Amino acid sequence: MNALYIICGLGIASLVAEIINFKKWFVAVAGVGVAVAAVIAATDWNSSTHYFSEMVIIDNFSISFTILICAIGAIWFWMAHDYFHDETHVTDQSALILFALVGAIILTSFNNMSMLFLGIEILSISLYVLAGSRKDSIFSNEAAFKYFLMGSFATGFLLMGIALVYGATGTFELTKIAVYTSEHHAQLPGFFYAGVLLIMIGMSFKVSAVPFHFWAPDVYQGSPSAITAFMSTVVKVAAFAAFLRLFINVFSVVQSTWLFTLQAIAIFTLILSSVTAVFQSNIKRLLAYSSVGHAGYILLSLVTGSAESNGVIFYYLIGYSVASLLAFAVLIQLEVKDKETSIDDFKGLFKSNPLLAVAMTVALLSMAGIPPLPGFFGKYLALSLALSVGYVGFSIVAILTSLVGVYYYFKVIISMFQEGGDGKTLTLSSSIRLLLFVLLGLTIVVGIFPALFQVI
Amino acid sequence: MLTLFIIFWPLVAAILLFLFRPANSRIFAFAASLLELIASLAIVYLFDASSIDTFSISVPWIQKLGISFSVGMDGISLLLVLLTTVLTPFIIFSSFGNGQPKSHTFYGLILLMQMALVGVFMARDGFLFYVFWEMALIPIYFICLMWGGENRGRVTFKFFVYTLAGSLFMLIGLLYLYFQTGGDHSFDINQLYLAGQSLTVSEQSYIFWAFFLAFAIKMPVFPFHTWQPDTYVTAPFQGTMLLSAIMLKMGIYGLIRWLLPMVPMGVEQWGSTAIILSVIGIVYASCIALVQKDIKRLIAYSSIAHVGLISAGVFTLTKIGIQGAVIQMISHGVVVFGLFYIVELILDRTKTHAISEISGVRLNAPIFASVFLIILLGSIALPFTSGFVGEFLLINSLIQYSIVIGIIAALTTILGAVYMLRAFQQTMLGEVNQNSKLFLDLTTQEKIVLYPITLLVLVIGIYPTPLLALSEPAVNQILMIVSDYMASVK
Numbered sequence: 001m002n003a004l005y006i007i008c009g010l011g012i013a014s015l016v017a018e019i020i021n022f023k024k025w026f027v028a029v030a031g032v033g034v035a036v037a038a039v040i041a042a043t044d045w046n047s048s049t050h051y052f053s054e055m056v057i058i059d060n061f062s063i064s065f066t067i068l069i070c071a072i073g074a075i076w077f078w079m080a081h082d083y084f085h086d087e088t089h090v091t092d093q094s095a096l097i098l099f100a101l102v103g104a105i106i107l108t109s110f111n112n113m114s115m116l117f118l119g120i121e122i123l124s125i126s127l128y129v130l131a132g133s134r135k136d137s138i139f140s141n142e143a144a145f146k147y148f149l150m151g152s153f154a155t156g157f158l159l160m161g162i163a164l165v166y167g168a169t170g171t172f173e174l175t176k177i178a179v180y181t182s183e184h185h186a187q188l189p190g191f192f193y194a195g196v197l198l199i200m201i202g203m204s205f206k207v208s209a210v211p212f213h214f215w216a217p218d219v220y221q222g223s224p225s226a227i228t229a230f231m232s233t234v235v236k237v238a239a240f241a242a243f244l245r246l247f248i249n250v251f252s253v254v255q256s257t258w259l260f261t262l263q264a265i266a267i268f269t270l271i272l273s274s275v276t277a278v279f280q281s282n283i284k285r286l287l288a289y290s291s292v293g294h295a296g297y298i299l300l301s302l303v304t305g306s307a308e309s310n311g312v313i314f315y316y317l318i319g320y321s322v323a324s325l326l327a328f329a330v331l332i333q334l335e336v337k338d339k340e341t342s343i344d345d346f347k348g349l350f351k352s353n354p355l356l357a358v359a360m361t362v363a364l365l366s367m368a369g370i371p372p373l374p375g376f377f378g379k380y381l382a383l384s385l386a387l388s389v390g391y392v393g394f395s396i397v398a399i400l401t402s403l404v405g406v407y408y409y410f411k412v413i414i415s416m417f418q419e420g421g422d423g424k425t426l427t428l429s430s431s432i433r434l435l436l437f438v439l440l441g442l443t444i445v446v447g448i449f450p451a452l453f454q455v456i
Numbered sequence: 457m458l459t460l461f462i463i464f465w466p467l468v469a470a471i472l473l474f475l476f477r478p479a480n481s482r483i484f485a486f487a488a489s490l491l492e493l494i495a496s497l498a499i500v501y502l503f504d505a506s507s508i509d510t511f512s513i514s515v516p517w518i519q520k521l522g523i524s525f526s527v528g529m530d531g532i533s534l535l536l537v538l539l540t541t542v543l544t545p546f547i548i549f550s551s552f553g554n555g556q557p558k559s560h561t562f563y564g565l566i567l568l569m570q571m572a573l574v575g576v577f578m579a580r581d582g583f584l585f586y587v588f589w590e591m592a593l594i595p596i597y598f599i600c601l602m603w604g605g606e607n608r609g610r611v612t613f614k615f616f617v618y619t620l621a622g623s624l625f626m627l628i629g630l631l632y633l634y635f636q637t638g639g640d641h642s643f644d645i646n647q648l649y650l651a652g653q654s655l656t657v658s659e660q661s662y663i664f665w666a667f668f669l670a671f672a673i674k675m676p677v678f679p680f681h682t683w684q685p686d687t688y689v690t691a692p693f694q695g696t697m698l699l700s701a702i703m704l705k706m707g708i709y710g711l712i713r714w715l716l717p718m719v720p721m722g723v724e725q726w727g728s729t730a731i732i733l734s735v736i737g738i739v740y741a742s743c744i745a746l747v748q749k750d751i752k753r754l755i756a757y758s759s760i761a762h763v764g765l766i767s768a769g770v771f772t773l774t775k776i777g778i779q780g781a782v783i784q785m786i787s788h789g790v791v792v793f794g795l796f797y798i799v800e801l802i803l804d805r806t807k808t809h810a811i812s813e814i815s816g817v818r819l820n821a822p823i824f825a826s827v828f829l830i831i832l833l834g835s836i837a838l839p840f841t842s843g844f845v846g847e848f849l850l851i852n853s854l855i856q857y858s859i860v861i862g863i864i865a866a867l868t869t870i871l872g873a874v875y876m877l878r879a880f881q882q883t884m885l886g887e888v889n890q891n892s893k894l895f896l897d898l899t900t901q902e903k904i905v906l907y908p909i910t911l912l913v914l915v916i917g918i919y920p921t922p923l924l925a926l927s928e929p930a931v932n933q934i935l936m937i938v939s940d941y942m943a944s945v946k
Contacts, residue, residue, distance in 0.1 A: 094795065176857050207923075211752075274623060350602070351538075354561075370590060370593075370594060371586070371587040371590045371591060372591065375592075380627075381521075383631065384521070384631055387632070387635060388635060389629050395628070399624050399627075399628065403617070403620065403621060406616075406617060406620060407617070410613060410616070414601065414609045414613060417598070417601050417602050418609060422586070450518055451517070451518045452518065454520065
């Protein structure tokens, strides 16, 4: 809980910093502050407590996701230093990022439907603005607008769902809903099930699962890359935390209503994302579809409905986030102002900038699921979970799609190791070099010692 | 301690290379691989074939999932580890010439590859085996991608996807078996054996195919060989050597260590199919080799033929078959290393691979021609060369299995003699032509590489007993597991 206070405080401080003209160092302060918040969150480990008349619950589930979100946030501030450098409204932007983090943390620890709604809105509204923060770029504007429209649409579904569930159970509180549904299992009105499905659709929008993924490629492409990195990591982690809490802990009693739909969503997400990704030449769109594909894998372990899926998904998200951060850290360095980056722009990268090429290669190999990198273990755990409950067909589809994944990730890798390109060596600041090494090290540690990170 | 050293030293050396980028990375890598060779010789010295546990280590890795870092050493593993550690220094040393890669990345990747290969041959945990198996693919992929010849992007990608697809089938098979193991599930090799043996015949057949596909693609066995010739030709010669001399042994080793004892009924059911595929491969590849105009491609196809014979021998499930396979793996590794090196030297001196464009080399380079001849005779399995021992045992086992198949398989030797000697005659004998006019004889560095290899070809051929004695207890052990199980079923 203290982590939440700290980040809220930092957000407000960020707004004040504009007035007292403390802009130069604020980004660094915010990064360190978020890292401190992660440490403080860890001190609550094993203490299951409620706050605000049981609206917020702090248990190991929420703590581990909070730590993950804060850690990603801290690394993000490190990575996005240049992004702030170019901005005129540094403190506004950092405040928005901090508030988005607050929303994300609420999504990991809500125990009340209204908190769920608050969390999603705090997270999303900050991001709508951030997506459009390159005000002079038409793509950025398009991204913000699309994201806003689609996001509000999804929120509409979510609200409707919450209202219906409330109507059926008479409460917003998750624990009470769970108790009520298991006690009155037979007498639940039809609209309760409709409510559950609507909530599921709303959440599927947020995790960009097929067929609710259409916003993702456009928004990823149009937003500034640093913001895209934030979206593809923090937002995914938070949305899946909420998804898990709702569907594994609360609605597990009525599994039969949503299981089939979610299975279908998972399958379509896996197939469609990988097939579409093959045809992308813009690297950000490629990463967008790849992130949709990863959502498919996570949904695959979610639909097993097994208690172990929490741990598996948590590990998967760690591996995915580290690889994404690494990929975006490289991408941000390569980007030329006001120009789209395509796969061809990676040509000859290994010759001219070996560190960037190696970092990108490791990130892509991990996403492609090559051992011993975290992406492999994540997929392995998901598959093994799916097989343990007898989803053989599912697993085969998942394996085939990850083979297709190898194809499109390797397009980028092959391009990097080819001749060509302008051969220009970029000068990397020592901070970015260090960041790349830290992320590479993290990737390898997470990959080789998966047991350390499967805490829940 | 020695066990950990032999697995992780190449990794440490590779990391040191990547981090410190010594100016002379070749020499550093060479020294590192020599140290590894010394360590492996120490293991040979300390090795006691009768006890299996001398060099085994087992520590939990991911306890919750029954995955442990479990490695061990028996005769078969030892011979293959030895093959790896002996050939790697030669591969590195053979790149000391001008025009060869100097980059620390190149040598770091070779060392990484060595680590993964040693790991594959020593792993006694299914999951660990899989991880090393895949890890071996990454360095070789980048070696071929960065230093390969024409069309390397497309060719290496085909190779990568092929082998990866095969391994994914193996992963499914492994997972399936894992869920059949008792208690909290485990990937321990003996548990997997038991799990596999407890399955019904039809289940064993599925597992057989899941694993066989992975191994067959790696070796490669007909009809899964289509990636091989292009990849061998496109790869830099060091990559070709790694692929053909060591890496393809992973597939055969996998058959012996994992497939046979795990699903004996599946092997009984489908073994004859595998033998027939292998034998078709022998004839098919030999026929293509007969009409090859490119000498590197010719050796690539001859390699398919030889491997086909080895895999057929393994599936006879007899002691001589498997013993023959083990010794032929070693011999094939040494011989094919020598052949690809000679081809590289020819290319380097004449700038062409075409057999018809070279002739009369012997007149200018008699030592070169003699060394080529000895290694080539090893390849066509003349008595008193290394190839003979293995092929004799393998063909013998196949004749016992079925006289027809035995005779067809014996064609390898005849056809092999035809295409190999034809290539030799074309290039080495006859009149000196434009391309061989200035053909230099072996330099000192090349002699340092080729003389020991030639010597090995002869020594293994004349006195194979130590190698056979080393692998015999291990082969007996595996066959005993199979026969005990078969007896219990019937």
